[in-house]
Amino acid sequence: MRFPSSLSSHSTQLVKKRTRMKVFAFVLIFCVSFISTTTSFEAKQQDPELPQCLHLCKQQQAYSETEKRECREMCKKESGDENPYVFEEKHFSTVMKSDHGEVQILQRFNHSLLKGIENFRLSVLVGNPRAFFSPAHWDAETVIFVAQGKGSISLVRPEKRESINIKCGDILHIPSGTTVYLINRDDNEKLIIIKLLHPVSTPGVVETFFGVGKESFFKAFSGELLEAAFKTQCSRVEKMFEGAGDSILEASEEQIRALSHHEEGGIWPFSESKGTINLFEQKPLKSNDYGELREVSPKEHRQLQDINIALAFINVTKGGMENPFYNSKSINIGVVNRGAGYLEMACPHLSSHSSSGGAPISYRKVNAHVKQGTVYIVPPDHPVIIVASKDQNLELVVFQINARDNKRFSLAGKNNIWKQLEKEAKELAFGRPSREVDQVAGKEDEDWFMKGPSQIPQDGAYIRMRTE
Amino acid sequence: MRFPSSLSSHSTQLVKKRTRMKVFAFVLIFCVSFISTTTSFEAKQQDPELPQCLHLCKQQQAYSETEKRECREMCKKESGDENPYVFEEKHFSTVMKSDHGEVQILQRFNHSLLKGIENFRLSVLVGNPRAFFSPAHWDAETVIFVAQGKGSISLVRPEKRESINIKCGDILHIPSGTTVYLINRDDNEKLIIIKLLHPVSTPGVVETFFGVGKESFFKAFSGELLEAAFKTQCSRVEKMFEGAGDSILEASEEQIRALSHHEEGGIWPFSESKGTINLFEQKPLKSNDYGELREVSPKEHRQLQDINIALAFINVTKGGMENPFYNSKSINIGVVNRGAGYLEMACPHLSSHSSSGGAPISYRKVNAHVKQGTVYIVPPDHPVIIVASKDQNLELVVFQINARDNKRFSLAGKNNIWKQLEKEAKELAFGRPSREVDQVAGKEDEDWFMKGPSQIPQDGAYIRMRTE
Amino acid sequence: MRFPSSLSSHSTQLVKKRTRMKVFAFVLIFCVSFISTTTSFEAKQQDPELPQCLHLCKQQQAYSETEKRECREMCKKESGDENPYVFEEKHFSTVMKSDHGEVQILQRFNHSLLKGIENFRLSVLVGNPRAFFSPAHWDAETVIFVAQGKGSISLVRPEKRESINIKCGDILHIPSGTTVYLINRDDNEKLIIIKLLHPVSTPGVVETFFGVGKESFFKAFSGELLEAAFKTQCSRVEKMFEGAGDSILEASEEQIRALSHHEEGGIWPFSESKGTINLFEQKPLKSNDYGELREVSPKEHRQLQDINIALAFINVTKGGMENPFYNSKSINIGVVNRGAGYLEMACPHLSSHSSSGGAPISYRKVNAHVKQGTVYIVPPDHPVIIVASKDQNLELVVFQINARDNKRFSLAGKNNIWKQLEKEAKELAFGRPSREVDQVAGKEDEDWFMKGPSQIPQDGAYIRMRTE
Incomplete structure (x- = not known):
């Protein structure tokens, strides 16, 4: 699994330029609006302002190449020719990093179409073999999923410590404010953990607090107070x-052994604990030659109830696809764990025809080629199709926000909703004999996963209006 | 029941003009502010900026009549001389429409005083005799109330379909994402359904998804994917x-018969269902010669619990009125189902005296003449009086948001709160012997509904400060 | 207890000036930004723009002294050299006032760092001996704490009235919309009540409704309607x-006696009531020579469950301190009830190093000298130290928002979290033998409260970056 890196310096730079860019964008949009009302432009499939905006970016002599690229991105964003549902490596930034591992966080979900998840953050932790992540706490309810490797995690609470071995597939809810430390207890394999964070203090903002290390929060306190608190000379x-300075260190083999003596898989030393859940050990909800779907939901697992999140693991076999479907209530945040594939979604919000004017609603295609590390969002009720590449299985880890009472509706395949319509309803809606409808809607015998298309569409990650 | 229509084209136009108007409004307000600080103006009962703003609108030579009207509305809005609590036909826009029916949606509740309901939408469906509404799903929890007629509704879920006959007074909670189709099973009468929608994806935005029809969401998907999903040639x-093209069609008499064979009134074919509730069949909470109040609340009805909404049906007899009262917790969205009347509300937010400066709080009158199709909002704790016209009963359907533990407090009539004060408290607060208080507060023998005023005040739907 | 007063006229003035100030501030910041990029400035510990901004304020010839002060405050705010977590007398404004008492409300929590409590308000009621607060209701769920004195409170509900004697330490949840009246039943002592309000209508806005008094809400209604409602001539x-005009009046001794005949301490006349809870009568959670901590939580007390608030009373003995600690989930609003002291908090949000750029997180010191009437906020997970002055005990009333499942984590003293780390974890994190860690972390024998510092730091209520 590759993770975003070396992007941090760029991010900082970007922040500095933002104000300047905004002013520019405002002027630009203003100019372009003026131009576009006075000239006739032939582009059919995209916002007519976009090419002109891009042209203006190109002409800015004073711009560096980076600034020109940012200008182009701004154009795409302003013209609506953007995909707010897909995130790549470049959308992550580094929270901490040492030679022994790093933690990255995905940018905030602050697009107007992502309001439903604006108070969630996604983060990825990578620990090299024998990495030790120093004790810290943070202001968010957290659900972790072990995507790769073997570790041991310790949760320090006011009255006790809980230490537990974790392995690939394990899910754990960590209450906000728990002081946590962690090791990768393997000598060779990386430990990769995907975290979904739900901040409890400032919406969309997660702050981490390190007591130990060169930036310990104790440094913020006056010497007099520290001396009184520890009955020890302040300097000491x-x-x-x-401490050891860094927050990600390397443990010796002996230390790893000592810190890994806990029982496997959810045997907790204290009665109140609820243990880990392993997603891979769940019975599949759907399974055939073309793929498999497993799920852990708040209904069955108490530790996911308050946060109301389910996790799914989907493995689409190479050459296979997931049937077109929609979720009734939950917003899904998917992470590609391994492999590659392609997704398409029908999206009314981005349609160029406003639905408020009485014109018929039309749906725009949102599509993306996805690979290891891609994050994608599927809002509730949006029909989506997910396809594995021809040569690799596509493994997805899906966090389902607002999971309680969510249902998946199948739009094709063996158990699709069209089959449930009464004969007369089919005749009326489809305007033809119901038997003709049954011929199409009833052809596919497979349930949920099915044989994929002979060819995957080639256009890129941006949205294109379909030519008809 | 008349419903807003033919407004859609205007709405679209309006959207286009909004940016231009905003810039204008800004300049206008700026100018007017300047003027109003340098001249002395005599208007006593309204914001002194308003007449000047209106005058400037009149003088804009380049403006069409429509633009001048919009200008005037902007003035009223900016000067505070508006009523954010009452909505008329013009505040609705058309979502879908054919010869056989239409669906309209009320504008968003985006006024700062309506924050408490900003994530709710109100919609009205009208089906002509034998109309068939094609299968669709949408991203909102929905409570429907059948205001007129007889229909049959089918709820398609992943594992089953539920079909049920509905009639006037029926209430039903439809979970977000359910695929629904519907007929008006009457040969003569219109079917009218009022829906309260609580979006689950983007706050305040409801998107509808049609699988079948000339704008089917399947059109957003690539041909290759559709071919794989249905094992059928893409074009087919x-x-x-x-399908049949439109989303609202006409069924034949045979089709109506076939689609209406379900049991009446909430006999559901599957065990997990909770059935409809009929509001008219509830025992009245209050009833006398002057009116009747019936309610369905989340306390007694499980399907309203999660969404925490109650529905009330109020019938004020012609010439009668509802006593002055307030709701302790719930925000009420009322719809006039039949008849006409008048309402007055005491409103501190709109008072010209700010309450933050230590000056005594004063209350402004919000009033409106209401008729079939008017929508009005009563925020919690605001005293309100509702009066039926002299010649028609006033029928109200009221959605009570945040209904759990709400109480209605009576401010006059048989069971008013003043009667509960201790003798000494009456003396202190009213500054006179308690017996004098009792003479006024105890005069009315009727509970809740009572004889109305001899004359209904004549001023219009806008707010007027009371002259004293 | 001193409470903010005589500030109302100033507040009103301030509002009027705000627009003007904002424009000024914008110009100022713009200028300063320009200057600061072209000159080299030597200030190390604070934002380089601040001194220049302050200098510009000084130079404004046209400014009155008040305007200059406001200008300086604006500079501090814009430069980030502000403390959004501490509120003084000047941040309150008067809601109502007479010779017999007053009610003050703290400004809204509208800083971006206080999002978690933006829908809460804090208010303080002071009643002189024998004061009577006239019946009123308001649109907020309310938790009251009696900070001083003895009173009697009446809660009027639609079906009944509940009257109860209250005394210092009592806690009561008043549901939104309850009509309430209140007396100070003591002849000598003031009655002081601290209220936490959770508005149910417009977030962050509380509106009070008076039926009786010179600004009665009945005045907003038309005469015709009042006449019909009360079957009495409108003028009467x-x-x-x-009524008696004012909302805060003085009762006679006889009236006080009559209104105080209720049972003490939570004996309620009706079965559904849940009574008051007295915070001082709770068994201390922590107690030693240096202080005491008592708590009332939603877990044990049903009336606090829905609102999910706990209250704590903390008494730090003079010369003592509370150990460094953090709350895992709850946001705390503390009010100094008596005495004086000092607090320090480690705050990542205000750090000059952005945590998003991969640079190590650092923490800024937020500190404040606090005294009777000071209000302070401690966000979840922020380490904080609270110290009593040398000569007075420090008494704190703390409202804990989002209290369910909150845990307090001790960072020093007998039961600190460092002691729970495994031997190897201590070695790794601290980079030294665990026995050395134990020597420091294990030295203090006292739990939670401990001997304070020999000297309290002298710098003021504003934030200073620590020099290292």
Whole structure:
């Protein structure tokens, strides 16, 4: 699994330029609006302002190549020719990093179409073999999924510590504010953990608090207070909490052994604990030659109830596809765990025809080629099709926000909803004998997963209006 | 019941003009502010900026009549001389329409005083005799109320279909994402359904998804994918899902018969269902010669619990009125189902005296003449009086948002709160012997509904400060 | 207890000036930004723009002294050299006031860092001996804490009235919309009540409705309607509800006696009531020579469950301190009830190093000298130290928002979290033998409260970056 990296310096730069860019964009849009009302432009499939905006970007002599690229991105965003549902490596930034691992966080979901998940954040932790992540706590309810490797995690609570071995497929809910430390207990394999964070303090903002390390929060306190709190000379307190400096360190083999002596798979030392759940050990909800779907839901697992999140693991066999379907209530955040594929979604919000004017609603295609590390969003009720590539299985980890009472509606395949219509309803809606409808809607025998298309469409990750 | 119509084209136009208007409004307000600080103006009962703003609208030579009207509306809005609590026909827009029926949606509740209901939408469906509404799903939890006629509704779920006959007074909670189709099973009468929608994806935005019809969401998908999903040539799939074209069609008498064979009134074919509730069949909470109040609340009806909404049906006899009262917790959205009347509300937010400066709080009158199709909002704790016209009963359907533990407080009539004050409290608060208080507060013998005023005040739907 | 007063006229003035100030601030910041990029400035510990901004304020010849002060405050706010977590007397404004008492409300929590409590308001009621607060209702769920004195409160509900004597330490949940009246039943002592309000209508806005008094809400209704509602001549209705005029009056000794005949401490006349809870009568959670902590939580007390608020009373003995700790989930609003002290908090949000760029997170010190009437906020997971002054105990009333499942984590003292780390985890994180860690982390024997520092830091209520 490749993860976003070396992007941090760029991000900082970007922030500095934002104000300047905004002013520019405003002027630009204003100019372009003026031009577009006075000239006739022939582009049919996209916003007519876009090419002109791009042209203006090109002409800015004073711009560096980076600034020109940012200008182009701004154009695409302003013209609506953007895909707010797909995130790549470049949308992550580094929270912490050392030679032994790193933690990255996906940008905020602050697009107007992502309001339903604006108070969630996605983060990925990568620990090299024998990495030790120093104790820290953070202000968010957290659900973790172990995407790769073997580790041992310790949750320090006011009254006790819980330590547990974790392995690939494990799910764990960590309450906000728990002090946590973690090791990768393997000598060779990386440990990869995907975290969904639900901040409890400031919506969409997660703050991490390190007591130990060169930036320990104890440094913010006055010496007099530290001296009183620890009955120890201030300089000695400070020196101790500076600790080993970094927050991601390397443990020795002996230390790993000592920190891994816990029972496997959810045997917790204290009665109140609810243990981990392993997603791979769930009975598949759907399974055939073309794919498999497993799920862990708040209905069965108490530790997911308050946060109301389900997790699904979907493995689409190479050459296969998931049937067109929609979720009734939950917003899904999918992460490609392994492999590659392609997705298409029908999206009314992005339609060029406004639905408010009485004109018929039309749906725009949102599509993306996805690969390991891609994050995608599927809003509730949006029909979506997910296809594996021809040569690799597509493995997806899906966080389902607002999971309680969510249902998946199948739009094709063995158990599709069209089959449930009464004969007369089929005749009326489809305007033809119901037997003709049955011929098409009833042809596919497979349930949920099915043989994929002979060819995957080639256009890119941006939205294209379909030519008809 | 008349419903807003033929407004859609205007709406679209309006959207286009909005940007231009905003810039204008800004300049206008700026100018007017300047003027109003340098001249002395005599208007006592309204914002002094308003007449000047209106005058400037009149002087804009380049404006069409429509633009001048919009300008005037903008003035009223900016000067605060508006009533954010009452909606008329013009505030609705058409979502879908054919010769056989239409669906209209009320504009968003995006006024700062309506924050408490900003994530709700109100919609009205009208089906002509034998109309068939094609299968669709939408991204909102929905509570429907059958305001007129007889229909049959089918709810398609992943594992089953539920079909049920509905009639005037029926209430039904439809979970988000359910695929629904519907007929008016009467040969003569229109079917009218009022829906309260609670979006699950983007706050305040409802999107409808049609699988079948000339704008089917399947059109957004690539041909290759459709071919794989249905094991059928792409063109044939597309043609089939284009179906009968429109989303509102007319069924034949035989089709109506076939689609109406379900049991009446909430006998559901599957065990998990909770059936409809009929509001008219509830025992009245209040009833006398002057009116009747019936209610269906989340306390007694499980299907209203999660959405925490109650529905009330109020019938004020012609010449009668509802006593002055307030709701302790719930925000009420009322719809006039039949008849005409008048309402007055005491409103502190709109008061010209700010309550933050230590000046005594004063209350402004919000009033409106209401008729069939008017929608009005009563925020929690706002005292309100509702009066029927002299010659027609006033029928109200009221959606009560945040209904759990709401209480209605009576401010006059047989069971008013003043009667509950201790003798000394009456003396202190009213500054006179408690017996004098009792003479006024205890005079009315009727509970809740009472004889109305001899004359209904004549001023219009806008707010007027009371002259004293 | 001193409470904010005589600030109302100033507030009103301030509102008027705000627009002007904003324009000024914008120009100022723009200028300063320009200057600061072209000159080199030596200030190390604060935003380089701040001194220049302050200098510009000084130079404004046209400014009055008040305007200059406001200008300086604006500079501090814009430069980030502000403390959004501490509120003083000047941040309150008067809601109502007479010779016999007053009600003040703290400004809205509208800072971006206070999003988690933006829909809460804090209010303080002070009643002189024998004060009577006239019946009123308001649109907020309310938790009251009696900070001083003895009173009697009456809650009027549609079906009954509940009257109860209250005394110092009592906690009561008043449902939104309840009509309430209140007396101070003592002849000498003031009655002081601290209220936490959770508005149910417009977020962050509380509106109070008075039926009786010179600004009665009945005045907003038309005479015709009042006449019909009370079957009494309109002028007589109006005159009666004008009542005694003021909303805070003085009762006679006889009236006090009559209104105080209720049972003490939570004996309620009706079965459904849940009574008051007295915070001082709770068994302390923590107690030693240096302080005491008592708590009332939603877990044990049903009336606090829906609103999910806990209350704590903390008494830090003079010369003592509370150990460094953090709350895992709840946001705390603390009010200094008596005494004086000092607090320090480690705050990542205000750090000058952005945490998003991959740079190490650092924490900024937020500190404040606090005294009777100071209100302070501690967000979840922020380490904080609270110290009593040398010569007075520090008494704190703390409202804990989002209290369910909140845990307090101790960072020093007998039961600190560092002691729970495994030996190897200590070695790794601290980079030294675990025995050395134990020497520092294990030195203090006291739990939670401990001996304070020999000297309290002298710098003021504003944030200073620590020099290292």
